[in-house]
Amino acid sequence: MPRLLTATRRAALAALAAAPMALGLGVGPASAESVLRIVPHADLKNLDPIWTTAYITRNHGYMVYDTLFAQDDKLNIHPQMVGDYSVSDDGLVYTFTLRDGLKWHDGDPVKAEDCVASIKRWGQKDGMGQKLMDFTKELKAVDDKTFTLTLNEPYGLVLDSIGKISSNTPFMMKKEHAETDPNQQVPEVVGSGPFRFVKEEWVPGAKVVYAKNEDYVPRSEPASGAAGGKVVHFDRVEWIYIPDPATAMNALINGEVDLWETPAVDMVQLLEQDENVELAVIDPLGTQGWLRPNHLHPPFDNPKARQALLYAVNQEVYLQAIVGDPKLYKECAAYFICGTPNESDVGVEALQSHDPEMAKQLLAEAGYKGEKIILMQSTDIPVLNAAALVTAQVLRDVGMDVEVQAMDWSTLTSRRAEKKSPADGGWNIFHTYATGADATSPIANIGVSGGGVDRAWFGWPTDEKTEMLRDDFAREADPMKKKAIIDELQGRLFDHVVPYVNYGQWFQPVAWRKGLKGVLVSPVPFFWNISKDSG
Amino acid sequence: MYAYIARRLLATLPVMAVVGIAVFLLLHLTPGDPAVVIAGDYARPEDIEKIRENLGLNEPLHVQFFSWVGALLSGDLGTSIFSNLPVAKLIGQRLEPTLALAIATIIFAILVAVPMGVIAAWRAGTLTDRVIMVFAVLGFSVPVFVIGYAMMWLFSITLGWFPVQGYKPIGEGFWPFLRSITLPTVALGIIYVALIARITRASMLEVLTEDYMRTARAKGLDNNALLIRHALRNASVPIVTIIGIGIALLIGGVVVTESVFNIPGLGRLTIDAVLRRDYPIIQGVILIFSGAYVIVNLVIDLSYTVLDPRIRY
Numbered sequence: 083m084p085r086l087l088t089a090t091r092r093a094a095l096a097a098l099a100a101a102p103m104a105l106g107l108g109v110g111p112a113s114a115e116s117v118l119r120i121v122p123h124a125d126l127k128n129l130d131p132i133w134t135t136a137y138i139t140r141n142h143g144y145m146v147y148d149t150l151f152a153q154d155d156k157l158n159i160h161p162q163m164v165g166d167y168s169v170s171d172d173g174l175v176y177t178f179t180l181r182d183g184l185k186w187h188d189g190d191p192v193k194a195e196d197c198v199a200s201i202k203r204w205g206q207k208d209g210m211g212q213k214l215m216d217f218t219k220e221l222k223a224v225d226d227k228t229f230t231l232t233l234n235e236p237y238g239l240v241l242d243s244i245g246k247i248s249s250n251t252p253f254m255m256k257k258e259h260a261e262t263d264p265n266q267q268v269p270e271v272v273g274s275g276p277f278r279f280v281k282e283e284w285v286p287g288a289k290v291v292y293a294k295n296e297d298y299v300p301r302s303e304p305a306s307g308a309a310g311g312k313v314v315h316f317d318r319v320e321w322i323y324i325p326d327p328a329t330a331m332n333a334l335i336n337g338e339v340d341l342w343e344t345p346a347v348d349m350v351q352l353l354e355q356d357e358n359v360e361l362a363v364i365d366p367l368g369t370q371g372w373l374r375p376n377h378l379h380p381p382f383d384n385p386k387a388r389q390a391l392l393y394a395v396n397q398e399v400y401l402q403a404i405v406g407d408p409k410l411y412k413e414c415a416a417y418f419i420c421g422t423p424n425e426s427d428v429g430v431e432a433l434q435s436h437d438p439e440m441a442k443q444l445l446a447e448a449g450y451k452g453e454k455i456i457l458m459q460s461t462d463i464p465v466l467n468a469a470a471l472v473t474a475q476v477l478r479d480v481g482m483d484v485e486v487q488a489m490d491w492s493t494l495t496s497r498r499a500e501k502k503s504p505a506d507g508g509w510n511i512f513h514t515y516a517t518g519a520d521a522t523s524p525i526a527n528i529g530v531s532g533g534g535v536d537r538a539w540f541g542w543p544t545d546e547k548t549e550m551l552r553d554d555f556a557r558e559a560d561p562m563k564k565k566a567i568i569d570e571l572q573g574r575l576f577d578h579v580v581p582y583v584n585y586g587q588w589f590q591p592v593a594w595r596k597g598l599k600g601v602l603v604s605p606v607p608f609f610w611n612i613s614k615d616s617g
Numbered sequence: 618m619y620a621y622i623a624r625r626l627l628a629t630l631p632v633m634a635v636v637g638i639a640v641f642l643l644l645h646l647t648p649g650d651p652a653v654v655i656a657g658d659y660a661r662p663e664d665i666e667k668i669r670e671n672l673g674l675n676e677p678l679h680v681q682f683f684s685w686v687g688a689l690l691s692g693d694l695g696t697s698i699f700s701n702l703p704v705a706k707l708i709g710q711r712l713e714p715t716l717a718l719a720i721a722t723i724i725f726a727i728l729v730a731v732p733m734g735v736i737a738a739w740r741a742g743t744l745t746d747r748v749i750m751v752f753a754v755l756g757f758s759v760p761v762f763v764i765g766y767a768m769m770w771l772f773s774i775t776l777g778w779f780p781v782q783g784y785k786p787i788g789e790g791f792w793p794f795l796r797s798i799t800l801p802t803v804a805l806g807i808i809y810v811a812l813i814a815r816i817t818r819a820s821m822l823e824v825l826t827e828d829y830m831r832t833a834r835a836k837g838l839d840n841n842a843l844l845i846r847h848a849l850r851n852a853s854v855p856i857v858t859i860i861g862i863g864i865a866l867l868i869g870g871v872v873v874t875e876s877v878f879n880i881p882g883l884g885r886l887t888i889d890a891v892l893r894r895d896y897p898i899i900q901g902v903i904l905i906f907s908g909a910y911v912i913v914n915l916v917i918d919l920s921y922t923v924l925d926p927r928i929r930y
Contacts, residue, residue: 125889127699128655133668135657207664249657265667267701285710286700287889288881324782324879325889332769332781333879462892489648492894496650499662514658528659539661 118316118609121330123344125323126290129279130267132207135249137517137606144308144606145292145319146187146273147253150178150197151245152308155366155603157422157522159245160309162301163192163254163274173236173559180227183299186256187278194223199260201231201244201252207264208250210525213556214243238559239525246526247308247606248519276300276312276610277319290321292609305611307604315600315613334359334593340614341594343607346464347405353593360596363410363589365605367419367518371400371465371585372529373473374541376510379503381455386448388580392432393441394480395473397586403468404588411588417530417572419518420587423561428569429576433584441480455484456504458512460491469513469585498540512540518587519605524552524571530581543581547574622919629911636907637689640900641682649894650674651698672698685900694904695897697890704901707886714784715882717794718874719867721802726809727860733810734817734856735844741822749814756811761870765804765877772800782879797880805874809863816859820852827851853924861917868906 124138131143152162161167165181184192198221205215217237223229231240244252254260259268271279277292284290300311322339324330327346333339335356345353345361353359375382375391382388401411414420415430455477459470470486477484487509489497494512502508521527531538532548551571558564575581594601597615602608652669653660669675673684688695694704737749773781779800785793824830825848833847872884883902890898921928 127889127893128701134655135659136655137657209659209661249659263671265664265671285881286697286702286707287711287886322783322879325885326876326879328766329769329782329877329879332774333783336774336777336781338781338783490892492649492654492892493647495653495658496648499650499653499665516659520659528661537661539659 115317116315116614117318117320118341118612118614119320119322119339120341120607120609121324121333121339121343122290122321122607125287125325126284126321127286128267129271131253132204132250132255132264133267137249140249140251141606142279142290143251143253143273144275144608145277146271146275146279147255148184148273148275148312149245149251149253149308150201151241152310153245153247154306154309156306158309159241160303162245162309163197174233176231176233176240177224178229178231181299181301184274185297186274187272187295187297189297190256191226192254192274193226193257194229195226196257196260197254198223198229199257200254203255203260203262203264204250204252208246208252209528210239210243210246211250211252213525214240217556235557236559237557238564239523239556242523243525247604248517248526274298276314280318288323290323292319292321293317300610305600305602305608307602308606308608312608312610314610316609319609334595337595340598341592341601341612343592344590345593347407347410350407350410350591350593358596359593360598361591361593362601363591364601364603364607365518365590366421366603367522367605368412368587368589369515369517370414370419370521370587371404371469371515372513373469373583373585374512374514374529375580375582376504376508376541377543377581378501378535379508379510380453381445381448381450382510384448385578385580386444387450389432389577390441390444390448390450390480391583392576392580393435393437393444394476395433395583395585396436396476397433397584399476400469400472400585401588403472404465404586410591411586414587415584417521417575417584418524418527418568419522422518422522423565424522424524424568426565426569426572428573430572432576438480445480445482450482452481452483454504455482455510456508457484457486458494458497458509459486459488460494460513461488462490465515466491466513472585473511473513501535501542513585517605524555524568530571530575530579532579532581538581541582543579545574545579548579548581618922622915625915625918629908632911633904633907637686637900637904638682640903641685641896642678644894644896644899645678645681647894651894651896654893655699685897689904694901697898698895699893704897707898708883708901708905711881711883711886713786714880715871715875715884717784717787717798718801718805718871718880718882719864721798722806722809722867722870723860723864725802725806726813726863729806730810730813731817731849731856733814735821735849737814737818738821738825738848739840739844741818746818750818753811753815756807756814759807761804761808761873762877764807765800765874768800768804769877784878784880784882801874801878801880804877805867805870808870809867812863813856813859817852817856820855821848824848824852850924854921854928857917857920857924861913864913865910868909 122138126138126142128134128139131139148163150164151159153159163180163184164178167178169176180192186192201221205211217233219234220232256272262268276295276298278295280291280293294314294317300313303310305311324333327349330342331349334342353361375388377383397413405411415433416425418424457470457474460466474484474486498512500508504510524530528539532543532545534544535542551567555564555567599613600611602611652665652674656665656668696703697707733749737746740746769781772778779796783797785797787794833843871882872888875882875884887902
């Protein structure tokens with residue numbers, strides 16, 4: 083009997099021990115894999131950072147691809163994949179040599195011909211790339227590690243273009259992929275960057291997984307912005323897309339994720355109160371708001387009516403409505419972003435004066451007689467929703483008859499391409515914003531293009547002088563002369579063109595769990611250099 | 618019976634065809650352009666035009682429609698415009714979380730609501746009945762997201778019993794699965810508990826006053842046998858009907874719950890696709906949903922014959 087009891091007891095104990103495994107309660111084999119979990123600002127829907135300008139795809143590009151040059155946190159350009167480079171005395175021939183140890187994720191070495199094909203594809207798609215290609219006579223591989231770029235005439239933005247930090251960033255791809263039509267997606271993601279894309283674990287709308295690229299050879303310099311050594315401290319990085327801000331905040335507070343890229347501004351205060359969470363602004367350039375008038379139709383086809391907008395807008399009112407916390411915004415009238423070498427104060431008085439009476443006078447001089455103004459309001463993007471409501475009131479205050487048409491962003495983006503008159507389904511005004519990194523120069527900032535119906539961005543400003551000054555800026559290499567061109571251009575933009583009205587500059591904080599170290603200062607979030615305290 | 622099932626199944630074909638045409642036309646006639654979303658905010662009009670051309674969005678509407686139908690008839694739901702992944706694969710990735718949430722919610726609702734309704738009817742007019750009915754009214758009145766956030770705060774952040782968000786497939790273990798599905802199930806289930814409990818109470822009250830119930834009581838049957846074998850079975854047709862309607866309503870309900878608890882299910886897939894105008898996904902998911910509606914209705918109709926032998930098809 084005692085033996086039976088013992089056997090029964092053993093069986094019971096064995097069953098109890100096995101039960102958790104059967105129920106899946108076991109923790110499984112110990113895993114030393116380190117994982118960084120972040121909540122990105124958007125869902126990664128497509129994978130080709132040349133095909134789309136979407137920022138989330140650009141960020142994905144930085145994970146898996148590498149760049150020839152990169153911008154540091156002081157906006158200076160440094161070699162990244164390039165080891166050495168030289169410029170001929172006449173400034174026409176650039177010779178680039180790739181550094182040692184560069185490999186694609188499939189094990190093949192990175193060759194100069196891959197880079198040539200990648201630059202050509204990017205050059206067909208990106209605005210700065212197209213400009214560079216306009217000045218390029220020849221781009222060719224000399225040997226496996228060296229290639230040359232020969233210009234028709236001196237061009238001041240060669241390295242700024244190839245080292246461009248934001249969309250479309252010139253990422254290097256394998257030749258066979260880089261030969262894909264730039265208006266089609268590349269068939270596969272094979273980069274040479276610090277992370278590998280784990281396609282089999284990708285769930286669009288939910289999760290993206292990257293594994294550390296063990297073959298990656300980081301540069302020896304310390305990481306700074308997109309430049310320097312990309313040293314990875316985690317085996318995996320998981321992007322967990324959480325569209326609901328309240329849920330994302332709770333997940334961060336509960337320690338289920340390590341970093342939240344874009345905390346909603348109305349949740350910043352709550353996060354500041356949590357002792358386990360840190361908040362910081364890592365993008366010193368911030369974001370610039372654009373109120374975009376349609377230059378093709380009355381009343382904003384008249385420069386005086388556009389200038390009236392400058393006098394009517396008060397940035398403080400907009401920034402209070404869309405951000406609220408004065409720590410996270412600043413009034414800045416400059417077109418090319420405050421805090422950069424291209425910041426200028428020429429012509430800013432109109433935007434800084436907040437003079438509704440002057441706005442009314444200018445509208446009268448422009449011949450405005452109470453015609454209906456169609457203002458497209460994007461209701462699904464809180465910042466744009468608030469900005470549109472403020473503008474509606476601002477315009478009514480200066481005597482305009484405003485019809486606010488509410489729609490989602492997708493609808494707005496198709497409607498804004500409509501060139502018909504507002505009465506026939508067109509529009510007069512919409513709002514958008516640009517990250518500072520995309521607005522720091524006359525070439526990068528597509529909003530200031532005066533190329534008219536054929537070449538300018540939606541809203542279609544037309545001004546030959548603006549285009550001439552933008553070209554002059556692109557050609558010029560001397561920083562002092564560049565600054566003089568910026569001043570002249572900005573004066574022209576404020577006094578005549580008013581391509582858009584800048585409704586303020588604001589700064590998006592990033593939130594992460596305490597214990598996370600090495601988050602880099604940059605307009606783009608990078609996930610190398612970050613480590614976690616083991617305690 | 619088999620002829621009836623066959624007739625009903627055949628009748629789904631024109632229903633699906635109408636749904637397919639209506640969805641296709643609605644989507645393509647609604648403003649919005651996936652090419653613009655793909656190209657991004659700073660793309661130039663000519664780039665958008667080239668993308669539109671490559672995606673075949675410039676083709677006449679009838680050409681796009683017949684190309685979609687042709688692929689559909691060969692079992693191909695199409696490819697996502699954005700991710701370039703097959704729609705069937707995307708739906709497959711999202712099916713388990715939605716099914717798990719829907720099934721768990723219905724089981725939870727039935728297990729809680731039916732006894733509540735029976736007890737409320739049995740104790741009609743008493744404090745117990747009133748408490749249950751107050752709960753039912755509250756269940757109807759409080760939106761799912763409010764219940765969700767409140768439970769998240771209490772059970773996840775304060776007590777640490779459950780994760781705030783995410784879904785663990787059952788293949789990764791039963792306990793992680795259960796932990797991930799509990800709060801969404803309860804949050805989504807409360808409204809169905811309220812709905813089913815009220816209908817159960819009403820049906821039971823009607824049956825409890827029938828002559829045969831008086832006879833059963835006179836025979837000396839105990840309360841359990843009386844309530845469950847005699848009353849509940851006879852009251853079950855409206856209850857099953859409301860459960861069927863509940864399952865159909867769940868398809869809408871999971872959208873909010875999946876968003877609040879960040880569950881990567883079909884509801885979120887649909888919303889994301891609508892916002893981006895990813896036509897093949899929207900069309901595929903709606904076809905699946907409408908097929909599910911038809912099947913659920915058929916199952917409910919067939920269950921009547923089991924519950925009430927007088928019903929014949």
